[in-house]
Every structure is written in C-alpha cells, then in structure tokens.
Amino acid sequence: MVRTLVLISACLLALASCQRSSGTSTASTQNANPGAPEASAAAADPSDSRVAKDVFGYLSTASVQTSEPIGGYSRGCQAGAVQLPETGPTWQAMRLSRNRNWAQPITVDFVQDLSRFAASLPGWEGLYIGDMSQPRGGPMLSGHASHQIGLDADIWMLPPQRLDLSTDQREQISSISMQRAEGAYTNDRWTAQHMALLRQAASDPRVARIFVFAGAKVAMCNAETGDREWLSKIRPWWGHHYHFHVRLNCPPGAAGCEDQAPPPPGDGCAEAQEWVDNILNPPPPDPNADPAPARGPVTMAQLPGACQDVARSN
Incomplete structure (x- = not known):
C-alpha cells in the first residue's frame, strides 16, 4: 500500500513538472496563475447590494485564478488578469496611478504586437497605452462604463517620441486631439500613420471593433483605395479623439464571456457620414421622446455570480 502511494505521488509530481516545462512565454497562451482555481459559474447573490465599483475599484492586485x-x-x-509591464521596447503604460494597466493575456499580447507595428511607422517610437482594466476588472470608480472584462484598451493618438518617461512625467503629459468642428473632421495633426495604425489594429482577427470619432472614420473611408473590409470594425463614437479604443473578441474557450454582436455588414462609411451630418446640422430634439430612465450604480448582485468569487479570491 505504501509503495502504491509513493508511485502515485511520483506520477503526479512528474505530470506537474511536464505541465510547467511545456508552457510558452507569451501571455495569450499562458494563464496568469497556471493551476489556479477557475472562477465559479454560480449565480449572483441577489441580496448583495454592495456598489460594485466600490468593491472592484479598491482591489489592487489580480485574482489568483485561471485567466478568464x-x-x-x-x-x-x-479573473487571473496579467499586468502590462510599465515600459517595454515599444510601449509605455500611462497614468500609472490609476492602476489600470491590467487585462486578459490576449489583450496584453495584442497591445505589444500593435506597439511593434507602430514603431515601424515614421515618427513613432511605439505606443503610449492608456486605460485597459482594473486588476480584477469590474466597474470603475471613475471614467469608463466598459473596460470591465480585460478585453478593452485605449491607445493614445500622440505619437511617442521617447519611451523613457518617468512615472511623474506619465501623469503630466497629455495626448493630443485629432478632431475639429466637434468631431466632424480631422485636424492637421491627423496623419497617414494614424490611419495605418488603425488599419493594422482593425485587420487583426482578435479585434471586434474600434471606437474613434466620426470625422476620423469618414477621413479613412475617403482615403482608402484598396481593401475596405477592415473599415467595418471602425465604429464612430463620441469623445474618442485623444485616443482610440480597441475592443477584442472573447477568446476561444472563454465560456463565461459575452461577445458583442458583430458590426453590421459593409464598411459602415454611410453611417459614419450620417454622424458627421448630424454634428454639422443637429436634428431638432424629439418633443415626444421619453426621458432616459434614471440608473443607479451597478451592484454586486447585478454582476455575474463568478464576479463575487473574483472579488473574494486571494
């Protein structure tokens, strides 16, 4: 009996060793915590009335769980987020005091890949990376409504001229706006390199959509002379003129992740032009429109049940 137990223990140790040695170095193929427990699929506790942003907004480290x-x-x-290093060969994470340079492994990989492409563009040393997610995602204390599941990243429009900014400098420096006429048009800071960067990002199969101000989308629609398929992922949205916002698809095997519906068929250029037309000539308000319903803060009971496990995890 003792000999049998010894043999079983030896086999288990050998299996664990093989699993460790067969891992790869890229973030997307390696969980933040290999062998860690998975987040539970249990339903949310309907009595948990805690404000979710007051829970997740103060958690300073990732959960010790399988990345999901x-x-x-x-x-x-x-669950199991990984942290984008503060500085890399072709990127710097900005506004480090926010502690929002966390994401799923696939997102960290994507950002690094895109930064390497950016470094090949004239006048760009790489990328300045804005907000990704909090260490355990969830609603934020300020700012974004999204960025909650580690699949969103804001990319600054400012072309980096250096990648050795100090922590304090990263708090003080600002990106630059690309818009004029309240977003109807691009300004003289917009370049062919910006379009090349957005084209590269949108052409990546990991990407679901990219949010940017309407004038930029129309400018790219007018400038594109080749394949236009990538333009369908470029979605006009308010406020995205100091940065563009990349959203990735749910990674394969992420059963608890809810993908957004794909963009409508076509390049979406006519829709973007409608946005521009409405900026230049706003339609009159509808006197019969119902007022927007008042919405209170999201509570823990309104999040997936597994998020309670994420919040409690080590």
Whole structure:
C-alpha cells in the first residue's frame, strides 16, 4: 500500500513538472496563475447590494485564478488578469496611478504586437497605452462604463517620441486631439500613420471593433483605395479623439464571456457620414421622446455570480 502511494505521488509530481516545462512565454497562451482555481459559474447573490465599483475599484492586485473574462464588456469582471509591464521596447503604460494597466493575456499580447507595428511607422517610437482594466476588472470608480472584462484598451493618438518617461512625467503629459468642428473632421495633426495604425489594429482577427470619432472614420473611408473590409470594425463614437479604443473578441474557450454582436455588414462609411451630418446640422430634439430612465450604480448582485468569487479570491 505504501509503495502504491509513493508511485502515485511520483506520477503526479512528474505530470506537474511536464505541465510547467511545456508552457510558452507569451501571455495569450499562458494563464496568469497556471493551476489556479477557475472562477465559479454560480449565480449572483441577489441580496448583495454592495456598489460594485466600490468593491472592484479598491482591489489592487489580480485574482489568483485561471485567466478568464467574465460577463459583458460593460457588466462583468476578469479573473487571473496579467499586468502590462510599465515600459517595454515599444510601449509605455500611462497614468500609472490609476492602476489600470491590467487585462486578459490576449489583450496584453495584442497591445505589444500593435506597439511593434507602430514603431515601424515614421515618427513613432511605439505606443503610449492608456486605460485597459482594473486588476480584477469590474466597474470603475471613475471614467469608463466598459473596460470591465480585460478585453478593452485605449491607445493614445500622440505619437511617442521617447519611451523613457518617468512615472511623474506619465501623469503630466497629455495626448493630443485629432478632431475639429466637434468631431466632424480631422485636424492637421491627423496623419497617414494614424490611419495605418488603425488599419493594422482593425485587420487583426482578435479585434471586434474600434471606437474613434466620426470625422476620423469618414477621413479613412475617403482615403482608402484598396481593401475596405477592415473599415467595418471602425465604429464612430463620441469623445474618442485623444485616443482610440480597441475592443477584442472573447477568446476561444472563454465560456463565461459575452461577445458583442458583430458590426453590421459593409464598411459602415454611410453611417459614419450620417454622424458627421448630424454634428454639422443637429436634428431638432424629439418633443415626444421619453426621458432616459434614471440608473443607479451597478451592484454586486447585478454582476455575474463568478464576479463575487473574483472579488473574494486571494
């Protein structure tokens, strides 16, 4: 009996050793915590009335769990997040005091890949990376409604001229706006390199959509002379003129992740032009429109049940 137990223990140790030695170095193929428990699929506790942002907004480290995006982009959390290094060969994470340079492994990989492409563009040393997600995702104390499951990243429009900014400098420096006429048009800071960067990002199969101001989308629609398929992922949205916002698809095997519906068929250029037309000539308000319903803060009970496990995890 003792000999049998010894043999079983030896086999288990050998198996664990093989699993460790067969791992790869890239973030997307390696969990933040290999062998860690998975987030539970249990239903949320309907009595948990805690305000979710007051829970997730103060958690300063990732959960010790298998990496997984949980729920939807604007109502969820992330297990087993990894942290984008503050500085790399072709990127710097900005506003480090926010502690929002966390994401799922696939997102960290994507950002690094895109930064290497950016470094090949004239006048760009790489990328300045804005907000990704909190260490465990979830609703934020300020700012974004989305960025909750580790699959969103903001990319600054400012072309980096150096990648040795100090922590303090990263708090003080600002990106630059690309818009004029309230977003109807690009300004003279917009370049062919910006379009090349957005084209590269949108052409990546990991990407679901990219949010940017309407004038930029129309400018790219007018400038593109070749393949236009990538333009369908470029979605006009308010406020995205100091940065563009990349959203990735749920990674394969992420059963608890809720993908957004894909963009409509076509390049979406006519829709973007409608946005521009409405900026230049705003339609009159509808006197019969119902007022927007008042919405209180999201509670823990309104998040997927697994998010309670994420919040409790070591």
